Every structure is written in C-alpha cells, then in structure tokens.
Amino acid sequence: MVNNNPTMFAPAERASAKSVMRDAEILQTAVFAEHVVRVLPFSLMILNWERQVVYMNQRLMDLLHASSHEEVLGKRPGELLHCIHAYENNAGCGTTESCRECGAVRAILKSQKDKVQVSEECRVTSTSGDAYDLRAWASPYTFEGRSYTFFSVEDIHQEKRRLALERTFFHDVNNTLSPIVGCADLMGKARDVESAAKCASLVQWAGRMLVDEIESHKRLLQAENKELSVAISTVQPLSILREVIGLFSQNQSGQDRNIVVKENSEEIEIATDKVLLRRVLRNMLKNALEETQGKEEVCLSYAREQSSVVFSVHNPGCIPRSVQLQLFQRSFSTKGEGRGIGTYSMKLFGERYLKGKVWFSTSEEKGTTFFLSIPITYEA
Numbered sequence: 001m002v003n004n005n006p007t008m009f010a011p012a013e014r015a016s017a018k019s020v021m022r023d024a025e026i027l028q029t030a031v032f033a034e035h036v037v038r039v040l041p042f043s044l045m046i047l048n049w050e051r052q053v054v055y056m057n058q059r060l061m062d063l064l065h066a067s068s069h070e071e072v073l074g075k076r077p078g079e080l081l082h083c084i085h086a087y088e089n090n091a092g093c094g095t096t097e098s099c100r101e102c103g104a105v106r107a108i109l110k111s112q113k114d115k116v117q118v119s120e121e122c123r124v125t126s127t128s129g130d131a132y133d134l135r136a137w138a139s140p141y142t143f144e145g146r147s148y149t150f151f152s153v154e155d156i157h158q159e160k161r162r163l164a165l166e167r168t169f170f171h172d173v174n175n176t177l178s179p180i181v182g183c184a185d186l187m188g189k190a191r192d193v194e195s196a197a198k199c200a201s202l203v204q205w206a207g208r209m210l211v212d213e214i215e216s217h218k219r220l221l222q223a224e225n226k227e228l229s230v231a232i233s234t235v236q237p238l239s240i241l242r243e244v245i246g247l248f249s250q251n252q253s254g255q256d257r258n259i260v261v262k263e264n265s266e267e268i269e270i271a272t273d274k275v276l277l278r279r280v281l282r283n284m285l286k287n288a289l290e291e292t293q294g295k296e297e298v299c300l301s302y303a304r305e306q307s308s309v310v311f312s313v314h315n316p317g318c319i320p321r322s323v324q325l326q327l328f329q330r331s332f333s334t335k336g337e338g339r340g341i342g343t344y345s346m347k348l349f350g351e352r353y354l355k356g357k358v359w360f361s362t363s364e365e366k367g368t369t370f371f372l373s374i375p376i377t378y379e380a
Contacts, residue, residue: 010094010105015050020074023054023146030143036150046141047149051094051108053078054148075103077136077151082126093310098325104136104153108287111138111149121156123329129352131329131344133157173213180206209247217280223348229274230353232378237302244281245264245300248289259291262301270309276349280358281311283342284370288315291368308356308373316367324362346370355379 005012015023028048033055036044043063046055050297052074066072078086078093085102086093094105103120111118117139124132134153142146143287180203187199222228241261249260281300288298292315299314319327328347350358356374 005089005091005095007091007095008097009099010051010109012091012095013024013050014074014092015048015052017074020048020054023048024069024073026144026146027148033143033148040152042152042154043173044152045072045077046325047077047108047151049112049147051105051149053080054079077108077153078102078124081124081132081153082128083124084127087127101322101325107136107138108149108151111140112147115140123151123326125329131157133160156340173210177206177210180210213246215275219276219279220345220348223345223353226329228353230276230378232271233275234269235272235273235277237270237311238263238280240274240281241300241302241311244278244285247282248285257292258297259285259289260297260299262299262303264302266304268302268304268309268376270374270376272354272374273378276353277374280346280350280354280372281313283346284311284313284372287342287370288313288368291315291317291319299356302348304376305373307377308375310371310373312369312371314367314369318364319360319362319368324360327360328358346372350374 018136025194033046038057039056041059044057045053045060046052053072053076054074056069059071060066061069065070072080076093077084078099083093085096085098088096088098093099094108099105103122104124107118107120111115117137119135119137122134122136124134126132133156135156137150137152137154139150141150141216182202183199183202183206187196187203190232219228238261243333245259245261285298285300286357292298300312301314302309302311304310328343347358350356350372355378356371356372358370358372360368360370362368
C-alpha cells in the first residue's frame, strides 16, 4: 500500500504495482467477470478497493487509444479521462476538494460502502479544455474474498447539451419576446404619435435583442463543435461596457437596477472579436444581476495590465463553496435542471476564442467579482 499524500475527499492510498498485477491475473480466472466485461457493449473497467483499474474490456482500450493493458492498469478513472483535478496534487483522482462534487467518485465510494449499485451524473473538464457530461455507474463485485467495483461511464453530453440549450434558448427568447408583445399591445392603445413612437422604438430594440439571442446560441453551438471563426475589429473597453449595460437597460432583468461603470481615465483600444467579447461581458453582468436584489450595486470596470485589458463585474453577494467548485462546468447551474450555459460559455468564448483568461473571486467581506483578461493585440 502506498500513501505519501494527503487527501481532501476520497482515500489517497494506492495499491502497489505488484498488487495491481496480482488482481489483474486473479480476475483473468474469473469466468463471470471476464464474460461480462467482454460482452457488454460499452466501456467497462473493474477497480480495486483503492479505485485503481485492475481489469478492463477492449472497448475501453479502444476509447483510450491504449495499445497495451499496462498503459491503463493502476490508474484511476479521472486520470484516464485526463480530468483537470486528477493532476492538482500528487494523490491524483478523487483526492482534491473539487472531487467532493464529482458524481463518479461519489458513486464508487457509495457502492463500496453500502454494497449496492449506484448511478450518478458527473461533469468532467479535461486538461485540453474539453467538457464531458457523463453518467457514472458503479456496482460491487467480490471474487476469491477480494472486493472490486464494476465501473463504467456513459457519455450523455448530447442529451444534456440539447436540454440545456433548448431551455436556456427558450428562456432567453421568451424574455425578449415579452416586451415585443407588450409594446405591440400598447401601440394599439396609444392615443398620440409620441406614445406610439416610443413603443415602436422599444419593439425595435427588442427585435435586435431577439436577433442577438438567436445569433448567440448559434455561435455557442459552433464553438462547441470547434467551427467558430473570430472576426477581429478595434474595440474601446469603456464603449463596450456601456453598450452591454444598454442591452439590459430596457430589459426586465436590468430595469430599476443599480448598474454602474467605474470609468478609467486611460483610453485604450483593443483588437478582438467584439461580438464574442460582448457575449462574455453580458453573461457576466447577467450572472451578477441574478445574484443581487433591489438596489444592490453591480459595478463594471476595466483596467490595463501590461499587454492585456482586464474587465471585471462585481456584485455584493458571496458564492457558496459547493457552487464555486463546479462553476464553469457545462450543464452545471444553480437555476435548475436543464440550465447551465452562462458561466460555461464565458470560459469557452473568453479563453478558447478570445485567447484570454476567465476567473472569479468571492468572499463574504468583498462580494463576488468575475474577471476577463484578454490581450490588447489578438494573435491567431
């Protein structure tokens, strides 16, 4: 048994390479296990008590592009999937604070503890930046007095993505259509030209917003499929912050809210994709407004830092730790099932396409700030 590392969740202990090989040899003689692993039409692995792979089927080998069993044996599931948290410390998969929210680790531990079959959903972000929505399945198995776990993951990202995109799209479009319908009704009741003109202006604004919503969802699909191309133009930070606020000024979520821009005396011009930048900033502001009430202040600002510009959106609220650990993961949302696009798209657009960095800070004393840092000069 090897245990030289601390853990923040699951036990860090690992079986030695010799023990892993012994388990692999033992399971080769288990007719039932060998038959099940071979005939099931999906990737399957058998784990030892330390959550390490000691047996696997050919489908898993093919999925991982592994040429030999030795490449897989002894590793934990998150390490095979190249989960970003599997490399945060030397103890590996299952031992970081973020692993507390991982459905795969929880399923394995519960199956071991209660001797029952367990299924949980989990979200994995790989070291290459790819996002996976998975359903993890764990079931206990005993052979020759030794305890093992049958473990498999099913890719459900198409199902989750479709649901999240549909519900988010319908939610956003419905919010945009509401003022159009309302203004159309008012236009029919308008008694003077001035009132009718005001309603017409609002309908025009809402129509542009609707087109923007549709285009945004189209771009998100293109981004996820790695088909999105950027269109670089010159942008002034203060101008785009005011533009983003303007998008909310006539929207229900932004009406009667205390949104301010902290002005910067330094005039800067940046070369970037204006539409994508606006989308990221808009999501940052939308997220902040959802976490504030009444006249609580939401502050937008920007500052030059060497060869980059850092945008920030601050609100006085504090994000719970369990939520912090899952932010930026696709399909994760505090707004209910079928949501979970906003913070994920911030990261996707801001980092993969704008060549920047997206992060946040939060505390009870200072509130929550989301940051976007992008280069002043875009380099393809």
